[in-house]
Amino acid sequence: xxxxxxxxxxxxxxxxxxxxxxxxxxxxxxxxxxxxxxxxxxxxxxxxxxxxxxxxxxxxxxxxxxxxxxxxxxxxxxxxxxxxxxxxxxxxxxxxxxxxxxxxxxxxxxxxxxxxxxxxxxxxxxxxxxxxxxxxxxxxxxxxxxxxxxxxxxxxxxxxxxxxxxxxxxxxxxxxxxxxxxxxxxxxxxxxxxxxxxxxxxxxxxxxxxxxxxxxxxxxxxxxxxxxxxxxxxxxxxxxxxxxxxxxxxxxxx
Numbered sequence: 001x002x003x004x005x006x007x008x009x010x011x012x013x014x015x016x017x018x019x020x021x022x023x024x025x026x027x028x029x030x031x032x033x034x035x036x037x038x039x040x041x042x043x044x045x046x047x048x049x050x051x052x053x054x055x056x057x058x059x060x061x062x063x064x065x066x067x068x069x070x071x072x073x074x075x076x077x078x079x080x081x082x083x084x085x086x087x088x089x090x091x092x093x094x095x096x097x098x099x100x101x102x103x104x105x106x107x108x109x110x111x112x113x114x115x116x117x118x119x120x121x122x123x124x125x126x127x128x129x130x131x132x133x134x135x136x137x138x139x140x141x142x143x144x145x146x147x148x149x150x151x152x153x154x155x156x157x158x159x160x161x162x163x164x165x166x167x168x169x170x171x172x173x174x175x176x177x178x179x180x181x182x183x184x185x186x187x188x189x190x191x192x193x194x195x196x197x198x199x200x201x202x203x204x205x206x207x208x209x210x211x212x213x214x215x216x217x218x219x220x221x222x223x224x225x226x227x228x229x230x231x232x233x234x235x236x237x238x239x240x241x242x243x244x245x246x247x248x249x250x251x252x253x254x
């Protein structure tokens with residue numbers, strides 16, 4: 001069995017730091033540019049941060065949970081790491097690209113592995129117009145916000161907003177409203193992965209809205225365009241029988 005070169009990265013949590021010291025000493029530690037596999041020690045937040053910071057590389061990322069949630073992570077142990085990596089299953093996911101036009105004239109671009117969300121930034125409910133592939137689909141959505149989620153992110157913010165869980169290979173995006181007031185019975189939509197979605201903020205001075213792509217925020221947006229970015233691929237490794245597809249199915253029967 002070949003001995004892979006590993007790069008360990010850790011969150012600021014004490015448990016993650018202790019694991020970093022232990023594993024680096026036992027297995028060695030190289031830079032992310034030299035590594036055959038990047039091992040992320042923390043929670044899902046660290047995994048997203050690691051995937052974003054290494055998106056220019058083709059190196060797979062294997063996570064071990066030293067955080068609170070760990071949906072994208074494997075169980076932590078310091079034993080047999082090389083064997084686990086040899087046997088790991090790989091999931092390849094593509095992010096969304098957000099392009100937000102802001103009230104101050106700036107443009108914010110960012111990639112989102114989980115979701116792009118629009119959230120009201122004040123006491124008044126947001127008013128949004130939604131277009132898909134250049135065609136207006138909803139002239140006015142009054143809500144606390146709305147989001148567009150990938151399958152990989154469908155169990156995160158999307159699920160807490162009562163959006164559907166999507167199989168990882170479904171080639172579908174979930175468009176989900178947060179606390180929709182009007183239309184009162186609108187529960188969102190399922191869109192093809194190729195869809196180009198545009199949100200226009202109505203009455204932006206009275207009802208300001210911010211947009212967030214995996215933690216990167218655009219303040220007081222006027223419009224947000226979102227599309228799939230097939231030219232960026234993220235490779236995530238999972239222990240056999242605990243891959244992302246299985247986790248998404250299992251989550252629906254908890």
